Each structure stands twice: as structure tokens, then as C-alpha cells.
Amino acid sequence: MAEDPNATTAQDASSNFLSQCSPARPPILRSSLPDNHPFAPTINAAFQALLKYRQITCLLVDQQHCLLHICGDALGLLGEYGKDITSKNILDLLPASLKLPTSIVLNRAQTDGEAKCSGCAIVPPPNGQPYTVTIAASRDITSDTREVLTVLIERDDYKHLEASVDLQTTELIEVNNRLRAKVLEQQQTEQKLAHQAQALARSNADLEEFAYVVSHDLQEPLRAMTAFSQLLEQRYGQQLEASAQRYITHIVDGGTRMKAMIDGILELSRINNKQITHSPTSLEQALEIALENLELMRIENQATITHDALPTLYIHKNHIVQLLQNLIGNAIKFRGPDSPHVHITAEQQASGWLFSVHDNGIGIPQPQQKRIFKLFQRLHNQQEQEGYGIGLAICKKIVEHYQGNLWLESAPGEGSTFYFTLIVNTCQSES
Amino acid sequence: MDVTILLVEDSPTDAAILSAALDDVGCPWPIHIVQTGDEALALLGKIDSSAHPQLILLDLNLPGKTGHEVLREIKGNIVWQAIPTIVLSSSATPNDIYKSYQLHANAYITKPTNFNEYQLIARKICDFWLMTAQLPTSM
Numbered sequence: 001m002a003e004d005p006n007a008t009t010a011q012d013a014s015s016n017f018l019s020q021c022s023p024a025r026p027p028i029l030r031s032s033l034p035d036n037h038p039f040a041p042t043i044n045a046a047f048q049a050l051l052k053y054r055q056i057t058c059l060l061v062d063q064q065h066c067l068l069h070i071c072g073d074a075l076g077l078l079g080e081y082g083k084d085i086t087s088k089n090i091l092d093l094l095p096a097s098l099k100l101p102t103s104i105v106l107n108r109a110q111t112d113g114e115a116k117c118s119g120c121a122i123v124p125p126p127n128g129q130p131y132t133v134t135i136a137a138s139r140d141i142t143s144d145t146r147e148v149l150t151v152l153i154e155r156d157d158y159k160h161l162e163a164s165v166d167l168q169t170t171e172l173i174e175v176n177n178r179l180r181a182k183v184l185e186q187q188q189t190e191q192k193l194a195h196q197a198q199a200l201a202r203s204n205a206d207l208e209e210f211a212y213v214v215s216h217d218l219q220e221p222l223r224a225m226t227a228f229s230q231l232l233e234q235r236y237g238q239q240l241e242a243s244a245q246r247y248i249t250h251i252v253d254g255g256t257r258m259k260a261m262i263d264g265i266l267e268l269s270r271i272n273n274k275q276i277t278h279s280p281t282s283l284e285q286a287l288e289i290a291l292e293n294l295e296l297m298r299i300e301n302q303a304t305i306t307h308d309a310l311p312t313l314y315i316h317k318n319h320i321v322q323l324l325q326n327l328i329g330n331a332i333k334f335r336g337p338d339s340p341h342v343h344i345t346a347e348q349q350a351s352g353w354l355f356s357v358h359d360n361g362i363g364i365p366q367p368q369q370k371r372i373f374k375l376f377q378r379l380h381n382q383q384e385q386e387g388y389g390i391g392l393a394i395c396k397k398i399v400e401h402y403q404g405n406l407w408l409e410s411a412p413g414e415g416s417t418f419y420f421t422l423i424v425n426t427c428q429s430e431s
Numbered sequence: 432m433d434v435t436i437l438l439v440e441d442s443p444t445d446a447a448i449l450s451a452a453l454d455d456v457g458c459p460w461p462i463h464i465v466q467t468g469d470e471a472l473a474l475l476g477k478i479d480s481s482a483h484p485q486l487i488l489l490d491l492n493l494p495g496k497t498g499h500e501v502l503r504e505i506k507g508n509i510v511w512q513a514i515p516t517i518v519l520s521s522s523a524t525p526n527d528i529y530k531s532y533q534l535h536a537n538a539y540i541t542k543p544t545n546f547n548e549y550q551l552i553a554r555k556i557c558d559f560w561l562m563t564a565q566l567p568t569s570m
């Protein structure tokens with residue numbers, strides 16, 4: 001048998017005993033399915049799993065009790081059989097205590113067709129408990145008419161199964177605990193999210209309340225100061241000295257500035273208003289509106305404004321008008337000695353649009369470039385340039401409303417280019 | 432009772448500013464000032480419809496009933512709803528403006544800070560609502 005070209009090592013054979021049989025030599029042990037049946041590998045795997053689960057050692061031997069094939073050796077009775085042990089007598093391979101009962105069972109099976117013997121003791125390795133097995137054998141005829149014996153050796157007790165069940169139970173408990181921890185973690189995350197949503201809702205409500213207070217209550221005392229100062233001047237101006245009139249002017253100027261700042265804060269608080277809707281807006285038209293609003297300033301400064309083709313975007317119209325108006329307004333306001341020239345570009349990007357507003361104005365020194373986007377921050381005093389430091393803060397907030405960025409490149413005397421991105425949908429046709 | 436303009440305004444300074452501005456532009460009609468919405472509604476309920484004000488100037492930020500609530504009651508009343516009612520508020524919030532018109536305000540004016548602008552508004556109110564527009568006569 002050792003020379004048999006189809007013989008395989010026991011290990012190979014045990015891993016896949018059906019598929020090892022070549023068509024020229026029909027298989028020794030057949031499944032009820034043909035080898036090429038699509039279920040055959042599955043049945044084979046199931047058979048192997050059964051042997052392993054029930055801790056069965058299953059062997060095929062010839063009439064001389066020589067090993068033909070190891071279907072499975074879950075009990076490990078054959079020891080470490082790394083080398084080729086097929087064709088060896090199994091009575092020499094099995095533990096000594098099984099030698100006699102196995103020999104009796106095999107002989108009886110040869111004559112009666114099948115035989116069985118229970119309670120055969122096995123002495124396991126030093127650390128293991130002794131146990132007993134049942135040895136069963138049956139006589140079979142292979143398809144190539146050879147007579148073979150199938151030997152099944154199975155444990156009598158199920159202690160090993162209990163241990164396995166215990167192990168599996170422990171594992172299940174662990175998995176269960178892990179799952180519970182995961183669920184808890186999930187619940188905590190959800191709770192945290194709910195808290196955050198609550199905090200956000202509270203913060204929005206606070207902002208709305210703040211905006212309400214600012215628009216209604218805060219302006220009343222401001223109006224009282226400003227209007228009554230003016231009333232004083234109008235009614236009693238004749239009786240007042242020049243310095244008193246100057247003081248009144250300061251009060252009114254202060255009031256006017258504060259009013260503009262309050263309006264700025266309100267405008268800022270309204271940018272992220274949830275009621276704001278985005279609809280197809282032609283930026284060409286928005287630019288026209290912005291330029292109309294800047295008409296007087298444009299004429300006074302003899303400013304030229306040019307632009308690339310501008311797209312139609314899903315955006316809130318007032319937002320883009322204000323954005324363009326503030327940036328172009330600044331470009332004209334902070335002009336250099338030459339008459340202002342402002343150019344607007346637009347470039348579609350992977351996820352939105354990049355715009356730029358370029359001017360030939362006085363430019364902004366690098367160290368001050370970050371400051372200009374903050375509310376009420378100004379680089380020039382009131383005498384040099386009018387303003388409240390609101391426009392760019394609003395621009396930034398608008399751009400951020402569309403998940404975009406606003407930044408600039410500038411140097412004193414070399415003009416400024418303000419860039420901004422808007423992550424918005426583009427409309428295919430001009431509206 | 433001869434009420435021609437009813438001003439609903441809780442702030443004495445705001446009421447004084449508007450009165451002064453109306454005075455300055457030579458508005459000849461008497462102004463009756465009440466400080467709360469309840470007072471205004473009580474007054475309207477008390478006086479004969481023939482003596483109703485020709486014009487109501489209504490602040491929004493009032494103690495007790497808000498200006499919007501008062502507006503709702505005026506415009507929900509079959510007799511009072513014909514009286515032109517102008518909302519006069521510090522707020523330029525789109526929501527306040529929209530809601531006022533939704534409640535059938537006849538106009539919405541944002542209170543200015545500057546007295547000169549106040550005078551301008553007082554003049555326009557007189558010119559339009561009391562001299563140009565044809566107002567309903569009591570039925």
C-alpha cells in the first residue's frame with residue numbers, strides 16, 4: 001500500500017478524505033453523494049465537524065488491520081503522526097490499553113459484519129483524567145470490491161462536552177458583557193449627543209433672546225440719549241456756548257456709532273437664521289444689486305469694477321449681495337493714489353466655488369491681516385476712514401454659513417485680493 | 432372724548448420724543464398716550480365708535496400684552512379693525528416686520544435713533560396718514 005500512487009499522507013487524507021480519491025481509484029469511504037455533487041464538500045466538512053465535536057477517532061483499515069486512511073483522530077489516539085503511518089497495523093499505533101479490545105472488535109466485525117465494545121479504558125497523558133471509549137467496527141466493500149473495516153472510537157462520557165459547554169458559556173458571558181459595555185457606550189454617546197443638541201437648542205434660543213433684547217430694549221436708552229441731545233440743541237442751541245454744542249455733537253456721534261454697532265450685531269446674529277432659504281440666485285444679478293448700492297461711492301472715487309462670468313448658485317440672495325457689497329466697498333474705500341480698480345473672479349472647484357475680489361488699494365500689512373475679520377476691529381481711526389469694523393466679520397460669517405473660507409493675500413502698496421469659497425450647488429442654467 | 436392719534440408706548444422717553452417730533456412738524460391733532468396694550472384696548476372699548484382715534488401708533492415691546500397680541504385683538508375686532516394701525520418699533524428684525532403685516536398692520540416703521548429722522552417720520556405720518564390718505568369715517 002505504501003507504493004500506492006494514490007496514497008496520501010494521513011494528515012492530507014484526514015483533512016479532506018473524499019476529495020483525495022482519484023477517479024482511477026474510487027474512494028474508500030463514500031459519501032452518499034457523488035464526488036462532484038455540489039454538496040459533497042459541505043457534507044465532508046460537516047462530517048469532519050461531527051468527528052471533532054463528538055470527539056470520535058475514525059479509521060479505515062484493511063483485512064490485516066493495516067491503516068488505510070485516517071478520517072479523523074479527534075481523540076488523538078494515534079499521537080503525533082507527522083510521518084506516513086498508513087499501512088502500519090493500527091494495533092501497534094493505538095494506546096496499549098485499546099490493543100486487545102480493538103483486535104477483538106475487528107475480528108468479530110470481519111466475521112459478523114459489525115461489532116462493538118464499550119467501556120474500554122484509556123490512560124491519558126499525566127495531566128488528564130482517565131476515560132473510557134466505545135470501539136465499533138463495521139465491514140464495508142469499496143466500489144473497487146476491496147473489503148475494508150471502518151473503526152470508530154468514541155468517548156463514553158460527555159465530560160469533555162460539558163467542559164466545552166462551560167468554556168463556551170464563559171465565552172458567551174464575556175461576549176455578552178462586551179456587548180453590554182458596547183450598548184452602554186452607545187447609550188452614553190446618544191445621551192451626550194442629546195445633551196449637545198439640547199445645549200445647541202438652548203444656545204440658539206439664547207441667541208434669539210439676545211437678538212430680541214438688542215433690537216427692542218437696548219436701543220431705547222440709546223435713542224433717549226441721542227434724540228434728547230438733538231432736541232436740546234434744536235430748542236436751546238441759541239443759549240448754549242460753542243463748547244456745549246460740540247459736546248452735544250459728540251453725544252450724537254457716539255449714539256450714531258453705537259446704533260450702527262447694534263445693527264451690525266443684529267445682522268451677524270441673523271446670518272445663521274434657520275428661516276433663511278437658499279434658492280437659485282444669479283451672482284451676476286447679485287453683483288448688479290451690490291454695485292447699485294455702492295453707486296455713490298463708485299462715482300465719487302471713479303472706481304472701475306470688472307468681473308469674470310459669474311455662476312447661478314443655490315444661495316440666499318441677500319447673503320451674496322452683502323458679501324460682494326462689503327468686499328467691493330472695502331476695496332474702493334481703502335483706495336490708493338490711483339483710481340480704484342476692482343476685479344472679481346469665479347472658479348468652479350470639486351466641491352463648490354472659489355471667488356476672488358482683487359483691488360489696487362493701499363493693501364494690508366501681514367501682521368494685521370487676521371485681525372480684520374474680527375467684529376469691531378479697525379485698522380484706521382475714525383478720522384482716516386469711516387467704519388465700524390463690522391463688514392468683514394459679516395462676510396466671514398456668511399462664508400462660514402456655506403462651509404466656506406475667507407482669506408486674503410495683500411501687502412502694503414500692492415493692493416489686496418480677498419478669496420472666499422462657497423460650498424453650494426450650482427444651477428445648470430441662468431435663472 | 433376727542434382722540435385723534437392713539438400712541439401705545441410704554442417708554443416715556445420714546446413717547447416724549449415722538450410727541451416732540453410731531454409738535455415740531457406742526458401736527459395739529461391731539462395725541463393720547465397709553466402705556467400698555469390693555470389700556471389701549473380698554474380705551475377703545477370705552478369710547479363711542481364715533482370718537483375712535485383716526486390712527487393708532489403701536490409699539491411692539493410692551494409690558495403685559497405684546498404689541499403683536501394687541502394688534503391681533505384690534506384687527507380681530509369687527510369695529511376696531513378699520514382703524515389704521517402703524518407699528519412703531521425699535522426692531523428691524525424681518526420676523527417682527529413680517530409678523531406685523533401678517534396680523535394686518537397698515538404700516539411698519541422702525542424707530543430711528545436720530546431726532547432729525549424722527550422729525551422726518553413724524554412729518555411723513557402726518558402728511559400721508561392724516562392729510563393724504565382717505566380714512567374711514569365711523570359707520
